[in-house]
Amino acid sequence: MNINQVTQQVLRRHHRRNNHAPDHSSAAVVERSGASLKGLVLGPQHLIVSNMEGEIYVYSMASVFEEALKKCSESQPKDELCPERCAKRGRGELQGCDAEPITPKRLRLRIQTNCDTELVSALRELVGxxxxxxxxxxxxxxxxxxxxxxxxxxxxxxxxxxxxxxxxxxxxxxxxxxxxxxxxxxxxxxxxxxxxxxxxxxxxxxxxxxxxxxxxxxxxxxxxxxxxxxxxxxxxxxxxxxxxxxxxxxxxxxxxxxxxxxxxxxxxxxxxxxxxxxxxxxxxxxxLRGLICLDVGVTGLKRDLHSGNDGGVFNEPMVDLVNVIGTLVDGRNSILVPGFSEDIEEHHRDRKILEIIDRSGEFNLDDYREYLGVPSLLERRSASDLLYERWCAPSLSIVDIRAGDTANEEILPECYRFGPTRFSVIPHRAVGKVSIRFVPKQRPENLISCIKIHLQHEFAKLRSSNKLEITVRNIGDWWEAxxxxxxxxxxxxxVEREWNLEPLHVREGGxxxxxxxxxxxxxxxxxxxxxxxxxxxxxxxxxxxxxxxxxxxxxxxxxxxxxxxxxxx
Amino acid sequence: MNINQVTQQVLRRHHRRNNHAPDHSSAAVVERSGASLKGLVLGPQHLIVSNMEGEIYVYSMASVFEEALKKCSESQPKDELCPERCAKRGRGELQGCDAEPITPKRLRLRIQTNCDTELVSALRELVGxxxxxxxxxxxxxxxxxxxxxxxxxxxxxxxxxxxxxxxxxxxxxxxxxxxxxxxxxxxxxxxxxxxxxxxxxxxxxxxxxxxxxxxxxxxxxxxxxxxxxxxxxxxxxxxxxxxxxxxxxxxxxxxxxxxxxxxxxxxxxxxxxxxxxxxxxxxxxxxLRGLICLDVGVTGLKRDLHSGNDGGVFNEPMVDLVNVIGTLVDGRNSILVPGFSEDIEEHHRDRKILEIIDRSGEFNLDDYREYLGVPSLLERRSASDLLYERWCAPSLSIVDIRAGDTANEEILPECYRFGPTRFSVIPHRAVGKVSIRFVPKQRPENLISCIKIHLQHEFAKLRSSNKLEITVRNIGDWWEAxxxxxxxxxxxxxVEREWNLEPLHVREGGxxxxxxxxxxxxxxxxxxxxxxxxxxxxxxxxxxxxxxxxxxxxxxxxxxxxxxxxxxx
Missing domain, CATH: 3.40.630.10 (Zn peptidases)
Structure with missing residues (x-):
C-alpha cells in the first residue's frame, strides 16, 4: 500500500463518517498500513502526510482552528492572524479535502498553520x-x-x-x-x-x-x-x-x-x-533591573493591645514602622538612603537607544499615563527621560504593610482577626514589604548594607523600646546583554524576517x-x-x-x- | 396536697432514681400538684420551694455547680468563690437533701448560691x-x-x-x-x-x-x-x-x-x-476617654501596577500614605497635629485620685509593663504620671494599614490576592486606620478639623498627583460622672457592703x-x-x-x- 492508497483510505473513511475530520482512528489506519512514510505527523486535530515522492496531502479541520482562533484573537482582525489560511476560507468544512499537491513553500505555510492551531489549543488547555x-x-x-x-x-x-x-x-x-x-x-x-x-x-x-x-x-x-x-x-x-x-x-x-x-x-x-x-x-x-525584597518588621509587644485601655504609654510597632519606613523614599520617588546611588553610571548607549525609541512613536507619555491609569507621571522633560528613569534608575516601592498576625509570612491570612472594627487593637507587630529595583553596576549586598544602616539609624532616632528587624526575602540580580x-x-x-521591521532595543524595569x-x-x-x-x-x-x-x-x-x-x- | 407533701414526693422520686438530682420532671410534679406555692423558682439544675408558712426546702445538685465552678475559676482557690457553700461540702452529692428548715438570713445566702449557679451556667451557654x-x-x-x-x-x-x-x-x-x-x-x-x-x-x-x-x-x-x-x-x-x-x-x-x-x-x-x-x-x-476612628486613604491609580515594569515614575499611594500618616505622631507618642491639644485642662481632682491609687499598691509600673508584654513603658516619673497619661491625655494609634483591594471596607478580605509574593505589586490604593483617644473637654469636631488640615498640609508638601481622603468611621464622646x-x-x-473595701475611683482610657x-x-x-x-x-x-x-x-x-x-x- 503506497501513500496515495493510504490517503485514499483515510479519505474514504472520512467521507463515510459524514464529513467529519480525520481523527485518531484515521491516523491509526495510516500507522497500521505499514507503508514507508516520511514526515508523518499526527495530532489530535490534524494529520499531515508526505510521501517519499514529495507528494503532500494535508488534512486539517478548519472548524477546530476557527474555534481556537476565536478565543485567541477577539480583539483583532482575523486576517492579520494568518492571511494564507483566510484566503482559503469558504471551501467547505474540511480544508484540503480535495488533497491537492502543494509546493514546499506552501507546505511550510501549511505546517505553520497547523502548528499555530496546536499552539493555540495547547495554550488554552495549559492556562486552564x-x-x-x-x-x-x-x-x-x-x-x-x-x-x-x-x-x-x-x-x-x-x-x-x-x-x-x-x-x-x-x-x-x-x-x-x-x-x-x-x-x-x-x-x-x-x-x-x-x-x-x-x-x-x-x-x-x-x-x-x-x-x-x-x-x-x-x-x-x-x-x-x-x-x-x-x-x-x-x-x-x-x-x-x-x-x-x-x-x-x-x-x-x-x-x-x-x-x-x-x-x-x-x-x-x-x-x-x-x-x-x-x-x-x-x-x-x-x-533588566535587579530586585531586592525586604521585610522591615517592628516587634516588641507580646500580644495585641487595646488602644483605649493602654494606648499612649508605650511605643507602638506600627507607628515606629511608619516613621522609619517613610524615611526610605520621598514624594518624588527619590531614594533617601545614603550611599545607595554610589555605583550608578550614566550610560550613553542607553541614551542613544532611547532616542531611537522616542522617534519610533511606540512610546508616548500620554498613552503611557493613560495605560497605567495614574493621575500624572512624575515630571520628566521627555518620554526618553521617563524611560531612562523606568529602566536605568533604581526605584523603591512600599508594596504592603501588615499588622499583627497577618504579618506572619507562614500563614496566608484568611481574614483580619478583628474584622472591620479593629480600630481598638494595637497590633503587636508590624511588617512593611519593600521592593527595591536596582540597576547595573549596583551590587545588592552593598545596597542592603546601606539600607540596613540607614533604617537602624532612623530607628535609633525614635528611641523606641521595640526592635527593628530587616529580613531579606529575595534578591535577583540585574542583567545586560x-x-x-x-x-x-x-x-x-x-525578528526582522518575521515582522519586516527592525526590532527596537529595549530594557525593562522588571x-x-x-x-x-x-x-x-x-x-x-x-x-x-x-x-x-x-x-x-x-x-x-x-x-x-x-x-x-x-x-x-x-x-x-x-x-x-x-x-x-x-x-x- | 400541700407543699410538704409535694416536696416529699419530689424527694421520693429523687431517691428512687438513685440520688440523681431533681430535674424537669420533678419540677413538673410540683407544678402539676396545683398546690398554692409561693416563691417557686424552677431551673434546669435546681429547685427552690418555699411555702406560705415560711418553711423552705432547697434542692440543688452540687455536682452541677462544681462542674460550672471548675470552668469558671481555674485560676483561683475555690473557697474564695462562695465560702458559705464550701463550708457545706462533703455532706453528700445532693446538698440540702436532708431538707432542713433555715433562717431568713441563711435563705438569702441559699438563694444567692442558687443564683450564682444559674448565672455561671447561663454565662457558659451564652458565651458559647x-x-x-x-x-x-x-x-x-x-x-x-x-x-x-x-x-x-x-x-x-x-x-x-x-x-x-x-x-x-x-x-x-x-x-x-x-x-x-x-x-x-x-x-x-x-x-x-x-x-x-x-x-x-x-x-x-x-x-x-x-x-x-x-x-x-x-x-x-x-x-x-x-x-x-x-x-x-x-x-x-x-x-x-x-x-x-x-x-x-x-x-x-x-x-x-x-x-x-x-x-x-x-x-x-x-x-x-x-x-x-x-x-x-x-x-x-x-x-472615659472619647474615640475618633479615621480612615486615611490615598487613591489615584486605577489598578495595581508592577513595581518592576513601572515602578519609579509615578507617585505610589502606599509611599504617600506612609509619608503623610507618619507626621501624626512621633516616637514619644506625642501627637504632632497643630491645635490638637488646645482644649485639654489639667484636673486637680484626678491628680488627687491618682495619688490614692498610687498608695493602694493596686497599680505598679513593673507589673503593668509585664502584663502588657511591652519591652518598656515610655518614661514617666511615677505610676500616677503614667496613669494620668493613660486616662487624662489623648493618644493616637495607627492600628492598621491596608493595601489595594484589602483596603475595601465593604469586603472582609479572604486572602491577599497576590499571596506572599506581592513584592512586585504596587497597590492602587492604601488606607491607614487611625484610632484617636481624646479627653474632657476636647471636642471631636475640632479635633477632626485639626487633623484634616494637618494631613492635607503634609500631603500637599509631597506634591503627589494622588488624592488624600479622610473618612470619619466613628466618633464616641468622652464621659465623666x-x-x-x-x-x-x-x-x-x-461595693463596700460586698467587698468590705472602699472602692477606688478610676478612669479608663477606653x-x-x-x-x-x-x-x-x-x-x-x-x-x-x-x-x-x-x-x-x-x-x-x-x-x-x-x-x-x-x-x-x-x-x-x-x-x-x-x-x-x-x-x-
Whole structure:
C-alpha cells in the first residue's frame, strides 16, 4: 500500500463518517498500513502526510482552528492572524479535502498553520490549569502544569525528567545530542500569579505559558518542515521550565547545577519573559533591573493591645514602622538612603537607544499615563527621560504593610482577626514589604548594607523600646546583554524576517533573577525574545496575549533557530 | 396536697432514681400538684420551694455547680468563690437533701448560691454563641444571643421587645411600672469581638455577656429574696441590651429614641463595661476617654501596577500614605497635629485620685509593663504620671494599614490576592486606620478639623498627583460622672457592703459612646460598676472573667438596687 492508497483510505473513511475530520482512528489506519512514510505527523486535530515522492496531502479541520482562533484573537482582525489560511476560507468544512499537491513553500505555510492551531489549543488547555506557585493549596495544579509540559516535550520526541528539588518540579528535556549542530537551551516557567477572571485569558497567557509553548511549537514546526524535506532537526534542544519563578525560584539554581549534563553544549539560552515597549514594533530586550525584597518588621509587644485601655504609654510597632519606613523614599520617588546611588553610571548607549525609541512613536507619555491609569507621571522633560528613569534608575516601592498576625509570612491570612472594627487593637507587630529595583553596576549586598544602616539609624532616632528587624526575602540580580554579539544580531534578523521591521532595543524595569544563574551555570549568554505587547499586564488581573504575538513570537523563535544554524555555515 | 407533701414526693422520686438530682420532671410534679406555692423558682439544675408558712426546702445538685465552678475559676482557690457553700461540702452529692428548715438570713445566702449557679451556667451557654457583630456571616448567632437574653428577661417576668432598627436587635425589657419606686435602666451588649480559642472562656465573658447576665441575676436574686419574704420587687427595671456595640452601635441611638416609653421614670442608667485598675481592689469608674476612628486613604491609580515594569515614575499611594500618616505622631507618642491639644485642662481632682491609687499598691509600673508584654513603658516619673497619661491625655494609634483591594471596607478580605509574593505589586490604593483617644473637654469636631488640615498640609508638601481622603468611621464622646452625687455615693456603699473595701475611683482610657447617648436620651446619669479585673483582656484572644468577680459583681448590683430603694426612705 503506497501513500496515495493510504490517503485514499483515510479519505474514504472520512467521507463515510459524514464529513467529519480525520481523527485518531484515521491516523491509526495510516500507522497500521505499514507503508514507508516520511514526515508523518499526527495530532489530535490534524494529520499531515508526505510521501517519499514529495507528494503532500494535508488534512486539517478548519472548524477546530476557527474555534481556537476565536478565543485567541477577539480583539483583532482575523486576517492579520494568518492571511494564507483566510484566503482559503469558504471551501467547505474540511480544508484540503480535495488533497491537492502543494509546493514546499506552501507546505511550510501549511505546517505553520497547523502548528499555530496546536499552539493555540495547547495554550488554552495549559492556562486552564491554575498553577499558582505561591498558593500551597494549588500544588497539585502546578504538578498538572508540569506534566502537561512534559507530555508536550515527549510528543516532540525529547527525553524528559521532572526534577523536584523543593516543591514544584523543574521540567527538564533534551532533544538531540548531535556534536556538530548548535545547542539551544530554552528557559521558561509554568507557574503563574493568581488571576481573578475566569476563562482561558487568565494569568499565564503572557507570563509565561504562552511563550513556553511558543518555544515548543517553534521547535516542532522546524522539525516538521525539516522532516517534510527529509531532513533531521539541525539543532540540539535542551529545555528547562521551572514552577517556582513567581515564588522566588526556590531550588532552581541547585536543580540546574545538579542536572548540567542535560544542557551540555549550550550555545545560547533562550528566554521570553519580557515585553515590547509598545503595541506594534517588535523588540529585543537587552537589560533588566535587579530586585531586592525586604521585610522591615517592628516587634516588641507580646500580644495585641487595646488602644483605649493602654494606648499612649508605650511605643507602638506600627507607628515606629511608619516613621522609619517613610524615611526610605520621598514624594518624588527619590531614594533617601545614603550611599545607595554610589555605583550608578550614566550610560550613553542607553541614551542613544532611547532616542531611537522616542522617534519610533511606540512610546508616548500620554498613552503611557493613560495605560497605567495614574493621575500624572512624575515630571520628566521627555518620554526618553521617563524611560531612562523606568529602566536605568533604581526605584523603591512600599508594596504592603501588615499588622499583627497577618504579618506572619507562614500563614496566608484568611481574614483580619478583628474584622472591620479593629480600630481598638494595637497590633503587636508590624511588617512593611519593600521592593527595591536596582540597576547595573549596583551590587545588592552593598545596597542592603546601606539600607540596613540607614533604617537602624532612623530607628535609633525614635528611641523606641521595640526592635527593628530587616529580613531579606529575595534578591535577583540585574542583567545586560552584549548587543554587539553574533547571537544578538542573529536574534535581530530572526525578528526582522518575521515582522519586516527592525526590532527596537529595549530594557525593562522588571527582574529575572534566573538569567544570571543560567548564564553562569551553563556558561552561555542569554537572548531575550519578547512575545507580547506592553499592554499584556503580567501579574495583574487582566493579563493577556494577542494571538498574532503568540503565533509570530513562535515564528521568530523558529527563525532564530534557523539563524543559529546559518551561523555555523 | 400541700407543699410538704409535694416536696416529699419530689424527694421520693429523687431517691428512687438513685440520688440523681431533681430535674424537669420533678419540677413538673410540683407544678402539676396545683398546690398554692409561693416563691417557686424552677431551673434546669435546681429547685427552690418555699411555702406560705415560711418553711423552705432547697434542692440543688452540687455536682452541677462544681462542674460550672471548675470552668469558671481555674485560676483561683475555690473557697474564695462562695465560702458559705464550701463550708457545706462533703455532706453528700445532693446538698440540702436532708431538707432542713433555715433562717431568713441563711435563705438569702441559699438563694444567692442558687443564683450564682444559674448565672455561671447561663454565662457558659451564652458565651458559647459566637455573636460577633462585625462578621456578617455570624448574624444568626447574634440573633441567637439576643433571643437568649430575651428568654432570660421573660423568665424574670419582664415584658420584652426585640427592636431591630438596623442589623442586630436591641433587646428591650421592662419589669414593673410602679409609680412610687425607683426605676433603673440596665445597659449592656451581647455582641462580642471574635476569639480564636475554643470553649466557654471565649470573648464576651467580660465584655459584656458576664456583666449583662450579672445584671439579670442580681434582679432575680433580689426578686427571689423579696418573694421569700412575701414582698414584691421594690424597684422598676428597664433593660436595654444591644448587639452592635463592637461594631459602632449602628442604629442604637435611634432605637433608644423610638422606644423611650420603655424607660420612663429612669433614675439611673447602670452600665458595667469597664474594669478594675488592678486585681484585688474593687473600683468605680468615673470617666472615659472619647474615640475618633479615621480612615486615611490615598487613591489615584486605577489598578495595581508592577513595581518592576513601572515602578519609579509615578507617585505610589502606599509611599504617600506612609509619608503623610507618619507626621501624626512621633516616637514619644506625642501627637504632632497643630491645635490638637488646645482644649485639654489639667484636673486637680484626678491628680488627687491618682495619688490614692498610687498608695493602694493596686497599680505598679513593673507589673503593668509585664502584663502588657511591652519591652518598656515610655518614661514617666511615677505610676500616677503614667496613669494620668493613660486616662487624662489623648493618644493616637495607627492600628492598621491596608493595601489595594484589602483596603475595601465593604469586603472582609479572604486572602491577599497576590499571596506572599506581592513584592512586585504596587497597590492602587492604601488606607491607614487611625484610632484617636481624646479627653474632657476636647471636642471631636475640632479635633477632626485639626487633623484634616494637618494631613492635607503634609500631603500637599509631597506634591503627589494622588488624592488624600479622610473618612470619619466613628466618633464616641468622652464621659465623666459626678463623683459627689447621691447615686455615686450609693454605688460606693454597694461595693463596700460586698467587698468590705472602699472602692477606688478610676478612669479608663477606653470609650463607651453610648453612655452619653443614654444619659441624654433618658435624662438620667450613668453609674459604671466594673465587674472584672485589669487582666481580663477585653477584645483580645484570652479575654476572661474570674468567677469571684462575676458573682460578687452581681452582688454589688443587687446591693446597689437595695441602696437605691434606701435612698427613697
Amino acid at each position: 490549569i491554575p498553577s499558582v506557585s505561591a498558593d500551597k493549596r494549588l500544588q497539585d495544579e502546578c504538578f498538572r502544569s508540569a506534566k502537561f509540559i512534559a507530555r508536550q516535550l515527549e510528543i516532540l520526541g525529547a527525553e524528559v525528567k521532572m526534577a523536584q528539588e523543593v516543591r514544584n518540579p523543574v521540567v527538564i528535556g533534551r532533544l538531540g545530542r548531535k556534536p556538530d549542530v548548535p545547542t539551544v537551551t530554552f528557559y521558561g516557567h509554568y507557574d503563574v500569579q493568581p488571576a481573578l477572571e475566569d476563562g482561558w485569558r487568565t494569568n499565564g497567557t503572557s507570563d509565561n505559558k504562552g511563550p513556553v509553548l511558543g518555544f515548543l511549537f517553534a521547535v516542532k514546526e522546524l522539525m516538521e518542515s525539516c522532516a517534510a524535506e527529509g531532513k533531521e532537526l539541525p539543532i540540539n534542544c535542551a529545555f528547562c521550565f521551572e514552577g517556582e519563578e513567581e515564588n522566588g525560584s526556590h531550588g532552581f539554581a541547585a536543580t540546574l547545577e545538579a542536572n548540567q549534563h542535560w544542557f551540555s553544549g549550550t550555545e545560547v539560552v533562550l528566554v521570553s519573559n519580557t515585553l515590547w515597549i509598545g503595541e506594534t514594533r517588535p523588540c529585543l530586550t537587552y537589560a 552584549d548587543t554587539d554579539s553574533r547571537l544578538f544580531k542573529a536574534a535581530e534578523r530572526a 527582574t529575572m533573577p534566573m538569567i544570571a544563574t543560567l548564564e553562569k551555570t551553563l556558561r552561555a549568554p542569554a537572548i531575550m525574545l519578547p512575545f507580547g505587547q506592553a499592554s499584556n499586564n503580567p501579574h495583574l488581573a487582566n493579563e493577556r496575549i494577542r494571538g498574532v504575538n503568540l503565533l509570530r513570537g513562535k515564528n521568530v523563535v523558529r527563525n532564530f533557530l534557523e539563524e543559529l544554524v546559518d551561523l555555523r555555515k | 454563641i459566637p455573636s460577633v457583630s462585625a462578621d456578617k456571616r455570624l448574624q444568626d448567632e447574634c440573633f441567637r444571643s439576643a433571643k437568649f437574653i430575651a428568654r432570660q428577661l421573660e423568665i424574670l417576668g419582664a415584658e420584652v421587645k426585640m427592636a431591630q432598627e438596623v442589623r442586630n436587635p436591641v433587646v428591650i425589657g421592662r419589669l414593673g411600672r410602679k409609680p412610687d419606686v425607683p426605676t433603673v435602666t440596665f445597659y449592656g451588649h451581647y455582641d462580642v469581638q471574635p476569639a480564636l480559642e475554643d470553649g466557654w472562656r471565649t470573648n464576651g465573658t467580660s465584655d459584656n455577656k458576664g456583666p449583662v447576665l450579672g445584671f439579670l441575676f442580681a434582679v432575680k436574686e433580689l426578686m427571689e429574696s423579696c418573694a421569700a419574704e412575701g414582698k414584691e420587687l421594690p424597684i422598676n427595671c428597664a433593660f436595654c441590651f444591644e448587639g452592635e456595640e463592637e461594631n459602632g452601635s449602628h442604629g442604637f441611638a435611634a432605637t433608644l429614641e423610638a422606644n423611650q416609653h420603655w424607660f420612663s421614670g429612669t433614675e439611673v442608667v447602670l452600665v458595667s463595661n469597664t474594669l478594675w485598675i488592678g486585681e484585688t481592689r474593687p473600683c468605680l469608674t468615673y470617666a 459626678d463623683t459627689d452625687s447621691r447615686l455615686f455615693k450609693a454605688a460606693e456603699r454597694a 470609650t463607651m459612646p453610648m453612655i452619653a447617648t443614654l444619659e441624654k436620651t433618658l435624662r438620667a446619669p450613668a453609674i459604671m460598676l466594673p465587674f472584672g479585673q485589669a487582666s481580663n483582656n477585653p477584645h483580645l484572644a484570652n479575654e476572661r472573667i474570674r468567677g469571684v468577680n462575676l458573682l460578687r459583681g452581681k452582688n454589688v448590683v443587687r446591693n446597689f438596687l437595695e441602696e437605691l430603694v434606701d435612698l427613697r426612705k
